Amino acid sequence: DTEVTQTPKHLVMGMTNKKSLKCEQHMGHRAMYWYKQKAKKPPELMFVYSYEKLSINESVPSRFSPECPNSSLLNLHLHALQPEDSALYLCASSQELYPGTVNTEAFFGQGTRLTVV
């Protein structure tokens, strides 16, 4: 199974709502990532989890709150978002054989298209 599954595929939320994005993989990967992608732009890294611990936070506003409940799941909790947060949110995972691995590809989910109204 070489899949990363993201739910929901589409989400429309108001600025006062609280919602969560979910990501699941069963490849035994111990690194998981959240990326944000605006239209016609490359993905931008938001968070990295390694062995269920947050290892990188790219100065993301606190209205985005990541969570890694176990080695297969990654959540992104959303609260009080702004319209400019509308984007495609991509989850990815990769096998990390040792710290500083550079030769393993990341597997991506299909993303959640988020619209904040």
Next chain:
Amino acid sequence: AQKITQTQPGMFVQEKEAVTLDCTYDTSDQSYGLFWYKQPSSGEMIFLIYQGSYDEQNATEGRYSLNFQKARKSANLVISASQLGDSAMYFCAMRVRNSGNTPLVFGKGTRLSVIA
């Protein structure tokens, strides 16, 4: 810090022809990995090919090959026998060795359009 540069915002290619998508990179590290991903309009990032900084042979995966010129810091993707289904965004990306996690850093991408 590492940087990936893709200078072609858009490319057109005739079906069944070959096309080269350019990628240059900048890093002072000796150990790094270079990747190409395809992103169709559906949004999913699809891994295509990998080249390690110490690999002496150019990587190949089916119709995809990577023209790796280390001294010039370039890692161009060559797609042979283009198909209509190859129309998509293509991103060059890099991972650089450090003591912790090494997430992918992406270039701006090239939109490839295959014409029948």
